[in-house]
Amino acid sequence: MLSKIPINLERIKKEDLDKEILRVGIIAELDAINLYEQMAAMAGNENIKKILLDIAKEEKTHMGEFQSLLLKEDKEQEKELEEGKKEVDELTE
Numbered sequence: 665m666l667s668k669i670p671i672n673l674e675r676i677k678k679e680d681l682d683k684e685i686l687r688v689g690i691i692a693e694l695d696a697i698n699l700y701e702q703m704a705a706m707a708g709n710e711n712i713k714k715i716l717l718d719i720a721k722e723e724k725t726h727m728g729e730f731q732s733l734l735l736k737e738d739k740e741q742e743k744e745l746e747e748g749k750k751e752v753d754e755l756t757e
Contacts, residue, residue, distance in 0.1 A: 669688055670688065670691060671684065671688065673685070682737060683737050683738045683741075686730050686731075686733055686734040686737065687734065689726075689730040690730045690731060690734070693723050693724075693726045693730060694727060696720075696723045697720050697723045697724055697727070700719050700723065701716070701717070701720045704717045704720065
């Protein structure tokens with residue numbers, strides 16, 4: 665993603681805009697997590713590696729904040745997340 669919003673928010677229905685903003689936030693955080701973890705894997709300096717992994721962990725918290733709020737705003741998303749969890753449990757038991 666690297667700072668570019670992947671959708672045109674102007675085309676989103678007004679009643680869906682907040683949910684889409686939260687989804688874009690989730691995408692941005694996942695992008696940041698990937699970037700920091702990849703850079704940490706390449707870093708030769710252990711201090712740089714340690715800081716990058718700490719920042720990646722913070723981004724995971726941010727992603728969780730966006731997801732938690734999205735689940736409050738979008739009940740269908742909440743229901744489907746639970747369905748996905750059930751499917752994983754069934755397939756991995």
